[in-house]
Amino acid sequence: MNFSLLTKKYDVPAPRYTSYPTVPYWENSPTTTQWIHSIRKTLQTSKNPGWSLYVHIPFCESLCTFCGCNNSITRNHAVETPYVEQVLAEWAQYLKEVPELRTQPLQVLHLGGGTPTFLSPQSLKQLLTPILESTRREASFEGSVEVDPRKTTREHLELLRSLGFNRISLGVQDLDPEVQRVIHRNQTLEQTLAITQIARELGYESVNWDLIYGLPLQTLEKIERTAEATLAAKPDRIALYSFALVPWIKPQQRIFKDSDLPVGAEKRALYEKARSLLMERGGYREIGMDHFALPSDGLSQSMDSGRLHRNFMGYVDQRTDLLLGLGVSAISETPECFHQNEKVLNLYSQRTQQGEIPTHRGHLLTxxxxxxxxxxxxxxxxxxxxxxxxxxxxxxxxxxxxxxxxxxxxxxxxxxxxxxxxxxxxxxxxxxxxxxxxxxxxxxxxxxxxx
Ligand SMILES: C[S@@+](CC[C@H](N)C(=O)[O-])C[C@H]1O[C@@H](n2cnc3c(N)ncnc32)[C@H](O)[C@@H]1O
Ligand code: SF4
Structure with a gap:
C-alpha cells in the first residue's frame, strides 16, 4: 500500500507515550502522604542507584505560537525571586520528608520550561546552590538545561558549567524567516551558532538542537536548508519533533491556517527529508521516534547497550526509578506512582508558601x-x-x-x-x-x- 493510503488509515489521534498510563487516563490519585511514602520506598529498595531531578521554570518573554509547553509569558523579571523561593520551599519540604534524597546519589538534574535562562545567572545560582549543597553526586552526574538562544548569555552558560552542568539543549525549531514569522519566533542562525560555540568552549559534553517538522509554511526546500545548517554546526544530538497541533489545549495555535499546515504524507516527507540528510551526510543515528545522535554521544551508546529510556523529558540515556519534579506543573514518577504539581502558578505559589507539597493530581499504578x-x-x-x-x-x-x-x-x-x-x-x-x-x-x- 502506498504511503498516502497508509497515512489516511493510520494518521489518527495517538498518545506520544511519555508515560503509561497517559495523563488523560490517570485516576486514583495518590494523597501527598502516599506520594512521599512511594518516594521513600523507591529510594530504600531500588536496584538502580541514584535518582533524577527535574526543575520546571515556566517563564518566557514572548509566546511562540506553535508552543505546547506549560509556560507563563511575562517580561517582568521581578517574578524571578519569588518563584525561586517557592521552588526552594518545595525542595525544603521534600528534604524534611525524605531524608534519603541527601544520601542517595543525584544522577540527573534537568532544568526545563518554559525557558530556564529567563532567570538571570544570579537567580539560577540562588536556586541551584541549596539544591546541589544538600545532595550527593558521583562522577557520572549529568546536569542538563534547555535554553532559548535568544535569551541566553555567556554568563548563564559559565554559571551552569561551574555548577557541574555538562549538557545543553537549544531551541531552534526552524531557521526559515517565513516560518519563524508565523510561529512568532525570530531567531537568527548566528544567535544559535554563538550559543553552540560558547557551550563547546566551556566544555559542555553534549549539545542538542531541537527542531520541529510539520510547522506552518514548512516545505521540503525549507527543511532541507534547516537540516544543512544543522549539519554544518554538528550538534551531538538533534531532536526532530513532530509538530503537535493541539489547539483545544493551546488556543494560540488557532491562528494557523489549515492550508499552511503540512499534514499526513506531506508532513512525513519533511521528516524523511531531514532524516536522510542527517543520517547519510552527517553520520547521525536515529534514536527512537524523533531523535538523532552522533555515535559518540551518550544517547547513541545507551541505545546500543539497551539502556535507552523514555519519560516526560522524552528519550533519555539514564533510567532511575525516581524522577522528582519541582516547580509549577512538574511531573514526578516512581515505579508505582505518578504525581503532578499544581498547574496554575498562583496556586503553586500559595501552597508552597504555606509549606505544602503542591500535589495537583497523579496516578497509583496497578x-x-x-x-x-x-x-x-x-x-x-x-x-x-x-x-x-x-x-x-x-x-x-x-x-x-x-x-x-x-x-x-x-x-x-x-x-x-x-x-x-x-x-x-x-x-x-x-x-x-x-x-x-x-x-x-x-x-x-x-x-x-x-x-
Ligand atoms: C521548553 S522548550 C525549549 C527551551 C526554550 N523555551 C526554547 O524554546 O528555546 C522545549 C521544546 O519543545 C518543543 N515543542 C514545543 N511545543 C511543541 C509542539 N507543539 N510540537 C512539537 N514540539 C514542541 C520545541 O522544540 C522546544 O524547543
Ligand atoms: S517554545 Fe520555548 S520560548 Fe517559545 S513559548 Fe515555548 S517554551 Fe517559551
Missing part, C-alpha cells in the same frame, strides 16, 4: 499498568517487545491485524516487532498495548495526530 508500562517502553525504545501472556497476545494480534497485513508490524510467537515501513506508525502500534485506551476511548479530543 499491576496491569506496570506491565503495560514496561511493554510500551520497550516498544518505544527498542522497536520490539515480548508479550508473554497468551490472552494478551491474542488481543494484541487482533488489534494489530491490519498493521500486520499492511507489513508495518510482525508478530512471531510472543515477539512483536515494528518493521522498517512501520516506523512512522510506532505510536499506533503502542495503542494496541494500551489497555486503558482499549477499555475506554476518550470522549473528546485529547491527543495530537499520530504522524
Amino acid at each position: 499491576d496491569e499498568d506496570r506491565q503495560a508500562r514496561e511493554q510500551i517502553l520497550k516498544l518505544m525504545t527498542q522497536w520490539k517487545v515480548e508479550i508473554s501472556d497468551s490472552n494478551e497476545q491474542k488481543v494484541i494480534r487482533e488489534m494489530l491485524s491490519e498493521m500486520i497485513t499492511d507489513r508495518l508490524v510482525e508478530i512471531d510467537g510472543s515477539n512483536l516487532r515494528i518493521l522498517p515501513e512501520g516506523k512512522p506508525f510506532l505510536r499506533n502500534a503502542c495503542m494496541a498495548l494500551d489497555r486503558r485506551l482499549r477499555a475506554k476511548q476518550p470522549h473528546a479530543r485529547v491527543f495530537s495526530q499520530a504522524l
Whole structure:
C-alpha cells in the first residue's frame, strides 16, 4: 500500500507515550502522604542507584505560537525571586520528608520550561546552590538545561558549567524567516551558532538542537536548508519533533491556517527529508521516534547497550526509578506512582508558601499498568517487545491485524516487532498495548495526530 493510503488509515489521534498510563487516563490519585511514602520506598529498595531531578521554570518573554509547553509569558523579571523561593520551599519540604534524597546519589538534574535562562545567572545560582549543597553526586552526574538562544548569555552558560552542568539543549525549531514569522519566533542562525560555540568552549559534553517538522509554511526546500545548517554546526544530538497541533489545549495555535499546515504524507516527507540528510551526510543515528545522535554521544551508546529510556523529558540515556519534579506543573514518577504539581502558578505559589507539597493530581499504578508500562517502553525504545501472556497476545494480534497485513508490524510467537515501513506508525502500534485506551476511548479530543 502506498504511503498516502497508509497515512489516511493510520494518521489518527495517538498518545506520544511519555508515560503509561497517559495523563488523560490517570485516576486514583495518590494523597501527598502516599506520594512521599512511594518516594521513600523507591529510594530504600531500588536496584538502580541514584535518582533524577527535574526543575520546571515556566517563564518566557514572548509566546511562540506553535508552543505546547506549560509556560507563563511575562517580561517582568521581578517574578524571578519569588518563584525561586517557592521552588526552594518545595525542595525544603521534600528534604524534611525524605531524608534519603541527601544520601542517595543525584544522577540527573534537568532544568526545563518554559525557558530556564529567563532567570538571570544570579537567580539560577540562588536556586541551584541549596539544591546541589544538600545532595550527593558521583562522577557520572549529568546536569542538563534547555535554553532559548535568544535569551541566553555567556554568563548563564559559565554559571551552569561551574555548577557541574555538562549538557545543553537549544531551541531552534526552524531557521526559515517565513516560518519563524508565523510561529512568532525570530531567531537568527548566528544567535544559535554563538550559543553552540560558547557551550563547546566551556566544555559542555553534549549539545542538542531541537527542531520541529510539520510547522506552518514548512516545505521540503525549507527543511532541507534547516537540516544543512544543522549539519554544518554538528550538534551531538538533534531532536526532530513532530509538530503537535493541539489547539483545544493551546488556543494560540488557532491562528494557523489549515492550508499552511503540512499534514499526513506531506508532513512525513519533511521528516524523511531531514532524516536522510542527517543520517547519510552527517553520520547521525536515529534514536527512537524523533531523535538523532552522533555515535559518540551518550544517547547513541545507551541505545546500543539497551539502556535507552523514555519519560516526560522524552528519550533519555539514564533510567532511575525516581524522577522528582519541582516547580509549577512538574511531573514526578516512581515505579508505582505518578504525581503532578499544581498547574496554575498562583496556586503553586500559595501552597508552597504555606509549606505544602503542591500535589495537583497523579496516578497509583496497578499491576496491569506496570506491565503495560514496561511493554510500551520497550516498544518505544527498542522497536520490539515480548508479550508473554497468551490472552494478551491474542488481543494484541487482533488489534494489530491490519498493521500486520499492511507489513508495518510482525508478530512471531510472543515477539512483536515494528518493521522498517512501520516506523512512522510506532505510536499506533503502542495503542494496541494500551489497555486503558482499549477499555475506554476518550470522549473528546485529547491527543495530537499520530504522524
Ligand atoms: C521548553 S522548550 C525549549 C527551551 C526554550 N523555551 C526554547 O524554546 O528555546 C522545549 C521544546 O519543545 C518543543 N515543542 C514545543 N511545543 C511543541 C509542539 N507543539 N510540537 C512539537 N514540539 C514542541 C520545541 O522544540 C522546544 O524547543
Ligand atoms: S517554545 Fe520555548 S520560548 Fe517559545 S513559548 Fe515555548 S517554551 Fe517559551
